Amino acid sequence: MAPSGVNDAWRAGMGAIMRWWNRANGRYASTGTTPNYVLTPTVALAAYVTGERYSFRANFTCGATPTLNISALGAKNIKKFVNGTTKANLAANDIMSGQAVTVEYDGTDMLMVTPTAGLIDSSTTATTSASGIIELATQAEVDTGTDAVRAVTPSTLTGWTPGVGSVTLDPANDEVLIRDASASNVLKRAALTALAAAQADQETGTSTTLYVTPGRQHFHNSAAKAWVNFNGAATINLDYGVASLTNHATGDTTITFDTAFSTSNFAWAGGAMQSGDTNAAQQSIVNEKARTTTTLRVRMANIGDNGTSSGFQTPAPTCVVVFGDI
Amino acid sequence: MTKVVVWVDADGNTAVTVPSPSLISRMGGIDAAIAYLQSRADCVPPTATSVSVRGKAEVPTDLTFRDAWKPDLTVDMPKARTIHQERINRARDEKLAELAAKWSAETARGNTGQANALRAQINALDAAIAGVNVAQAATPDDLRAIWPDEIADKKPQALRRS
Numbered sequence: 379m380a381p382s383g384v385n386d387a388w389r390a391g392m393g394a395i396m397r398w399w400n401r402a403n404g405r406y407a408s409t410g411t412t413p414n415y416v417l418t419p420t421v422a423l424a425a426y427v428t429g430e431r432y433s434f435r436a437n438f439t440c441g442a443t444p445t446l447n448i449s450a451l452g453a454k455n456i457k458k459f460v461n462g463t464t465k466a467n468l469a470a471n472d473i474m475s476g477q478a479v480t481v482e483y484d485g486t487d488m489l490m491v492t493p494t495a496g497l498i499d500s501s502t503t504a505t506t507s508a509s510g511i512i513e514l515a516t517q518a519e520v521d522t523g524t525d526a527v528r529a530v531t532p533s534t535l536t537g538w539t540p541g542v543g544s545v546t547l548d549p550a551n552d553e554v555l556i557r558d559a560s561a562s563n564v565l566k567r568a569a570l571t572a573l574a575a576a577q578a579d580q581e582t583g584t585s586t587t588l589y590v591t592p593g594r595q596h597f598h599n600s601a602a603k604a605w606v607n608f609n610g611a612a613t614i615n616l617d618y619g620v621a622s623l624t625n626h627a628t629g630d631t632t633i634t635f636d637t638a639f640s641t642s643n644f645a646w647a648g649g650a651m652q653s654g655d656t657n658a659a660q661q662s663i664v665n666e667k668a669r670t671t672t673t674l675r676v677r678m679a680n681i682g683d684n685g686t687s688s689g690f691q692t693p694a695p696t697c698v699v700v701f702g703d704i
Numbered sequence: 705m706t707k708v709v710v711w712v713d714a715d716g717n718t719a720v721t722v723p724s725p726s727l728i729s730r731m732g733g734i735d736a737a738i739a740y741l742q743s744r745a746d747c748v749p750p751t752a753t754s755v756s757v758r759g760k761a762e763v764p765t766d767l768t769f770r771d772a773w774k775p776d777l778t779v780d781m782p783k784a785r786t787i788h789q790e791r792i793n794r795a796r797d798e799k800l801a802e803l804a805a806k807w808s809a810e811t812a813r814g815n816t817g818q819a820n821a822l823r824a825q826i827n828a829l830d831a832a833i834a835g836v837n838v839a840q841a842a843t844p845d846d847l848r849a850i851w852p853d854e855i856a857d858k859k860p861q862a863l864r865r866s
Contacts, residue, residue, distance in 0.1 A: 612708050619726075622727065624722075625721075626713055626715070634747050670746065672746045692770065
């Protein structure tokens with residue numbers, strides 16, 4: 379080969395090296411408009427080559443899902459790896475105007491090799507929706523609980539002392555509520571089922587660690603399940619656990635309970651005053667006539683001073699209390 | 705307005721069922737409470753007859769002839785007369801038993817005078833009771849007024865209050 383021929387070959391090799399170097403080192407500024415970056419090397423690229431890297435200086439700040447088209451070979455999505463394994467479209471501002479960008483063609487997309495703008499710009503603060511630089515919160519900032527840009531560490535989380543103002547019970551939902559100092563905000567809810575006595579706990583009656591709520595206390599065997607104070611044919615002065623009274627005749631009344639007893643073997647006691655007569659010699663008695671699991675029928679009579687019954691009466695008032703298992 | 709359910713039970717008695725204050729509160733009102741009681745067979749049984757819902761104010765507070773109430777809460781006078789006659793007879797029996805016991809004691813002691821006086825009281829009691837005529841009573845008040853003086857100390861509480 380003539381020397382001149384050697385020179386030409388070497389010059390061609392140098393040109394090819396220069397073109398590769400220019401493509402790979404950001405010599406070219408892109409053109410195009412959002413979302414399409416356009417790259418036009420001096421010597422056009424013949425084809426995209428899998429694994430080859432291309433560099434350019436961005437001529438605009440990208441929007442979401444930008445593309446790159448080199449030498450009119452076709453626009454390819456520019457993507458980035460997230461979580462180390464997943465390809466994802468770029469978000470707005472991932473490439474800033476003037477930023478040097480290097481991508482690598484993977485056969486389908488142009489993958490970002492250089493960091494996205496948020497990762498290299500220390501002035502970009504991470505948010506719940508965008509990457510960026512994040513500062514660790516101090517213990518005081520964690521305790522104050524108002525900072526929305528700094529990160530909590532395991533250490534500051536362990537040392538967290540929120541501004542707890544009060545702890546209240548929510549019996550309707552069997553929960554305990556931890557409130558802040560204003561008492562208007564609930565910091566935490568926790569179930570109370572393990573602390574409140576259930577019906578079975580009340581009926582067993584042995585626990586000394588569970589607390590009793592108003593809606594369960596009556597299940598204890600020592601508690602009255604129903605009581606009533608009544609007089610006349612149609613007057614109930616006060617009651618608990620009683621649905622109704624039925625006056626059948628003089629001194630003959632059926633008490634109907636709100637809740638059925640589990641067995642008719644309940645216990646009851648009753649007393650009465652003889653129709654406003656406080657004479658100690660006149661005593662009224664209350665006897666049982668019939669019972670079911672939901673009713674108790676009683677008869678009231680008056681014992682006169684001669685010791686004989688003077689017939690059934692309707693004392694005022696008559697009081698009956700019933701114990702048992704419901 | 706508080707209401708009650710009035711009905712006739714299996715014994716033929718006029719029964720009055722009244723909802724409890726706690727039930728009225730829980731059910732949110734008297735009408736819901738009355739409907740609830742009527743739905744419970746142990747309050748107003750399916751066998752009940754002449755069932756009606758009435759204002760509580762309609763239920764008489766005078767219970768003297770309670771066992772003679774009719775489903776409309778008025779007094780069944782024939783039944784009331786029977787009740788009153790039985791009251792008089794029961795009081796007479798108690799009074800006669802007392803006088804007879806005293807007469808026996810005085811006779812045993814040989815106190816003829818005392819025994820004769822007691823015999824006269826017994827005769828007067830018999831005559832007074834025989835003279836009672838409840839059939840002439842047209843109203844409960846008329847009935848209440850019929851009570852011989854001879855058994856005044858045996859007057860039932862209900863009549864003494866009137």
